[in-house]
Amino acid sequence: MKILVAVKRVIDFNVKVRVKADRSGVETANVKMSMNPFDEIAVEEAVRLKEKGVAAEVIAVSMGPQSCQETIRTALALGADRGIHVNTDIELQPLAVAKLLASIIKREQPSLAILGKQAIDDDCNQTGQMLAGLLGWAQGTFISKLAIEGAEAEITREVDGGLEVLRLNLPAVLTTDLRLNEPRYATLPNIMKAKKKPIETLSPADLGVDASPRLSTLKVDEPPKRQGGKMVQSTAELVEKLRSEAKVI
Amino acid sequence: MGVLVLGEHDNNSLKPATLNTVTAACAISPDVTLLIAGSGCRAAAEAAAKIVGIARVLLADAAHLAHGLPENLAAVIAKLAPGFSHVLAPATTFGKNVTPRAAALLDTAQVSDVIAIESPDTFVRPIYAGNARATVKSAEAIKFLTVRATAFAAAAAVGGQAPIEVVGDTVDLGLTRFMRQELSKSERPELTAARIVISGGRGMQSGENFKLIEQLADKLGAAVGASRAAVDAGFVPNDYQVGQTGKIVAPDLYVAVGISGAIQHLAGMKDSKVIVAINKDGEAPIFQIADYGLVGDLFKALPEFIAELDKPR
Numbered sequence: 045m046k047i048l049v050a051v052k053r054v055i056d057f058n059v060k061v062r063v064k065a066d067r068s069g070v071e072t073a074n075v076k077m078s079m080n081p082f083d084e085i086a087v088e089e090a091v092r093l094k095e096k097g098v099a100a101e102v103i104a105v106s107m108g109p110q111s112c113q114e115t116i117r118t119a120l121a122l123g124a125d126r127g128i129h130v131n132t133d134i135e136l137q138p139l140a141v142a143k144l145l146a147s148i149i150k151r152e153q154p155s156l157a158i159l160g161k162q163a164i165d166d167d168c169n170q171t172g173q174m175l176a177g178l179l180g181w182a183q184g185t186f187i188s189k190l191a192i193e194g195a196e197a198e199i200t201r202e203v204d205g206g207l208e209v210l211r212l213n214l215p216a217v218l219t220t221d222l223r224l225n226e227p228r229y230a231t232l233p234n235i236m237k238a239k240k241k242p243i244e245t246l247s248p249a250d251l252g253v254d255a256s257p258r259l260s261t262l263k264v265d266e267p268p269k270r271q272g273g274k275m276v277q278s279t280a281e282l283v284e285k286l287r288s289e290a291k292v293i
Numbered sequence: 294m295g296v297l298v299l300g301e302h303d304n305n306s307l308k309p310a311t312l313n314t315v316t317a318a319c320a321i322s323p324d325v326t327l328l329i330a331g332s333g334c335r336a337a338a339e340a341a342a343k344i345v346g347i348a349r350v351l352l353a354d355a356a357h358l359a360h361g362l363p364e365n366l367a368a369v370i371a372k373l374a375p376g377f378s379h380v381l382a383p384a385t386t387f388g389k390n391v392t393p394r395a396a397a398l399l400d401t402a403q404v405s406d407v408i409a410i411e412s413p414d415t416f417v418r419p420i421y422a423g424n425a426r427a428t429v430k431s432a433e434a435i436k437f438l439t440v441r442a443t444a445f446a447a448a449a450a451v452g453g454q455a456p457i458e459v460v461g462d463t464v465d466l467g468l469t470r471f472m473r474q475e476l477s478k479s480e481r482p483e484l485t486a487a488r489i490v491i492s493g494g495r496g497m498q499s500g501e502n503f504k505l506i507e508q509l510a511d512k513l514g515a516a517v518g519a520s521r522a523a524v525d526a527g528f529v530p531n532d533y534q535v536g537q538t539g540k541i542v543a544p545d546l547y548v549a550v551g552i553s554g555a556i557q558h559l560a561g562m563k564d565s566k567v568i569v570a571i572n573k574d575g576e577a578p579i580f581q582i583a584d585y586g587l588v589g590d591l592f593k594a595l596p597e598f599i600a601e602l603d604k605p606r
Contacts, residue, residue, distance in 0.1 A: 055421070057557070060424070060556065061421045061424050061425060063425050070420075070421060070425055082538075137402060138393070138402070138403070139396070139397060139400075139401070139402045139403075142397060161538070162538065164421070164422065164537065164538075165420065165421060166420050167405070167406065167419065167420055167421070167422065167537065168403075168405045169389050169393075169405055169406075170393035170396075170403055170405060171393075173363065173389075173390060173391070173392075173393035173394040173397070174393045174394065174396065174397035174403075175397075176363075176364075176394060177367060177393070177394035177395070177396075177397035177398045178397050178398075180466075181468070182364060182468035182469045183363055183364065183390075183394065183469075184469075185363075185386075185389075185390050186386060186390070188531065198472070201386075202386070202531045202532070203386040203387070203474075203532070204385050204386045204387070204485075204532060204540070205474070205476040205477065205532060206474065206475050206476040206477045206530060206531070206532050207474065207475040207476075207530075207531070208360075208471075208473075208474045208475075209471075209472040209473045209474070209475075210362075210469050210470065210471055210472060211469070211470045211472055212468065212469050212470075213467075213468050213469070216468075221531075221538075222521065222525065222538065223524070223525065223531060258401075258402035258431070258432065258433060259402050259404065259429050259430065259431050259432075259433075260429070260430045260432075261427050261428070261429055261430075262415065262428040262429065262430055263427075263428045264420070264425050264426065264427050264428075265425065265426055265428075266424075266425060266426070267419070267423060267424070267425070267426050270563060270568075270582040272568070272580065272581050272582040272583045272584060272586070273580060273581060273583070273586070274583075274584060274585055274586065275580070275585075275586045275587070275588065276585050276586065276587050277587075278587075278597075279587065279594055279597040279598045279601050280597075280601055282569065282585055282587055282598070282601075283598065283601040283602060285585055286546070286567070286569070286585070287606075290546070290567045290584065290585075292489070292545045292546040292566065292567050293489070293513060293546065293602075
């Protein structure tokens, strides 16, 4: 089977983001960018399925400006076979990404699309669910376990109360949670090999999708700051303060 | 054109986040309809009808709507939604799973994790793990929102008397089969609704040591939470995780024990009223946001904390 994984270029999870002075967004100039951590888990899972002989080909898709090709190269270095880059400078929102992916999926006919459950920049947690809806496919979100058995996938989902096990008809859309796997690091030989792997470049128009944004961001600001830093010297003092000062116990 | 709220329930009773979502809906329109979909869920619909502020309850009761399977449920929502100006769901794993699918079926964008309603078309939501807030305007004919429960008060659960209308004619797409669930059983309050939360991190060193956290929690009638590090290490189950990608909590008192305070964890608890941090590393970032910090060995501090609560006042 063929597996499609979607990878997003985001500000690295270790970077403390700063809101721009004009409140139009956050500072992205000279900031370290990385693959969205949940998408790394998606790539890892697809590559493992290939290594087990379950999948024949892994295609990594990214969307956005030219620099997204670096993110695709990372996926290729981790073991994906080829890349597709939807090149556009317009702001892509989850519905547009889902439509673009759906269009690619109609061309490529994979049995499985694996996405991260959310991107750590916009924290939307929408794209996989939207994609499944557009395709009319089964969806398995927030998964921590996956087994492919014939024409079905058995998945374990992380839900608010604990875990839930479902069987999905294939083809299906899956979104990864943190504990699905631990992604490998790309080795130098694999990084070199990845440079030779093909990346196809398409535009939203090639895919017949109007990708223009539906939501407009009026402003981005900082949340109110907490005043912390008060220290106590003992548990006795702590309990006393919680009782008489904070009055919470 | 009123607001449709997707109710979260276990067939018999409503999940608390439903009540917070109703409050958000009432801030948009006085005409709020609550959808209860499930299998054998009339009792939940009857509970929903008592919520103050609800104009009517829609009950979709069918075997194929059991367990909140998103494929069948999204189809129900997408069919009903065109009669409403807004569709709201709690931003829980249930709401996050089904709502975007329903929105996409209607070619509509969604606004996730709304923390404030500025006007019927303008909403505030956290981005970058809560390090920034975006004010977003939607021009969609139907506005799909998921609502962060901690940002809205709970609507009164009793006092209302809304009529219940049955929604028939729902479809089984047959895409997914429910096999089983493994739910954490606990006598303690639910993490997202608790007044006090005691959380442990990597510093707890083992699952066994979480007993200290549990003892303190039971002494205070608190829920138990954890950082991602503690969950990844297998100390506690996944549903304990507080943070950007886990649960969002905002209790009156949050006690972080052996948690250094990565931004991803802070994203899940920094709206708590009072934060206490206990950590042996005085440089840990958690102290920068804690109202009360105690630098010390948690294996000494936790038993002392418990003993202190036992002392006559």
